Amino acid sequence: MMNDLTHSHMIHPARRLLGATLLLLCLLPAQTARAAEPFVIFKAGSMTVYALEDHAGSMDISLFSGPASPEQRQKYFINGKSPSSINAFLLEIRGAEPRLYLVDAGFGQLGPGNSGLPGQLRALGAVPPDIDGVLLTHMHLDHIGGLLQDGKRAFPRAAIFVSGPEINYWTALAGREPNNPNAAAVKNVLSAYGADVKAPFAFGEEILPGVQALDAAGHTPGHTVFKLEADGKRLLIIGDLLHAAALQFPLPDECPRYDMDTQAAVKARKRILNLAAEQNIPAAGMHIPFPGTGSVSKDRAGYAFAPIGR
Ligand SMILES: [Zn+2]
Incomplete structure (x- = not known):
């Protein structure tokens, strides 16, 4: 299936170009600019999924903890760094009314x-x-x-899909701690998109035809993995199940500081990676080095990951 994957195609007839160059910002320490091209990671039936690299960077070893000893952990890093990206994915669904959906939106100006x-x-x-x-x-x-550009919505027509536990957690936090930067950003996003924020979905729900939301809570209270299926082929978009792929595939009990509930995060990581390995479903992650996608297999106490090329 991966053989016929090609580099980017024009997905829509060229429309008007953006009037202004968008100068957006993002998370990881500045690196040499890398002009990654969008990359097709999945093409089946009416669906095509493109990997988009918002930023290339690395994760520092100091972010991670778990049962491994510091010496063991070090083996998976180079000078204390593990390559990482911030990826988003673009889902194109062809049909009488073609649709384009982003899966996550990167860091933007924040x-x-x-x-x-x-x-x-x-x-x-x-x-x-x-x-x-x-x-x-x-x-x-x-x-x-x-999702925001100068405090306004960056995608003027887009509906926002998010799980109930996720939106509930952040809105409650915004009430308790209005100065929490993440909660404040969530509040801004929700007010910018207003009625276009869809009723929150539940885990297990099919939120679009061929797109199912799976429970991957742990990293955050409503962390979601999306399972895509078209023409009998499947893809898992695994969000933030892993941050340092080089470390966490072989040692899935290791967690970054960003995992809010580490016990649940480890359980979710193993549950989803087992699904990927046992059913031979490619996995695409937001922080796995671009294009963030590959096949997962069981390997000793952990997993091995074979990335697709770019
Ligand atoms: Zn992240």
């Missing part, structure tokens, strides 16, 4: 450095008004920041 997402959409012939919806794996800043 982080340091430039965001690659707007340029990558342009490279595909898509402009922000083309986006029909944004599916959120969760609401951390590096996934929702790109």
Whole structure:
């Protein structure tokens, strides 16, 4: 299935280009700019999924803890760093009424450095008004920041899809701690998108034809994995199940500081990676080095990951 994957195609007839160059910012420390091209990671039936790299960078070893000894952990890092990206994915559904959905939106203007997402959409012939919806794996800043541009909605027509536990957690936190930067950003996103924020989905629900939301809570209270299926082929978009792929596939009990409930995060990681390995479903992650996608197999006490090329 991966053989016929090709580099980017024009997905929409060229529409008007963005009037202004969008200068967006993002999470990881500044790196040498890398002009990653959008990459097709899945093509089946009426669905095509493109990997978009919002930023290239690395995760520092100091972010991680778990049962491994520091010496063991160190083996999986180079000079204390593990390559990492901030990826988003673009789902194109063809049909009488073609639709474009982003899965997460990168860091946008909320982080340091430039965001690659707007340029990558342009490279595909898509402009922000083309986006029909944004599916959120969760609401951390590096996934929702790109939803806003100068405090206003970056995608004027997009509906927002997010799980009930996720939206409930952050809105409750915004009430208790209005100065919490993540909760404040969630509040801004919700008010910017207003009625276009869909009724929150439940785990297990099919939120679009061929797109099912799976429970992956742990990293955040409503962290979601999306299972896509078209023409008998499947893909798991696994969000923030892993942050340092080099460490966490072989040692899945290791967690970054960003996992809010580490016990639940480890359980979710193993549950979803077992599903990927046992049913031979490719997995695509937001922080796995671009294009963030590959096949998962069981390997000793953990997993091995074979990335697709770019
Ligand atoms: Zn993240």
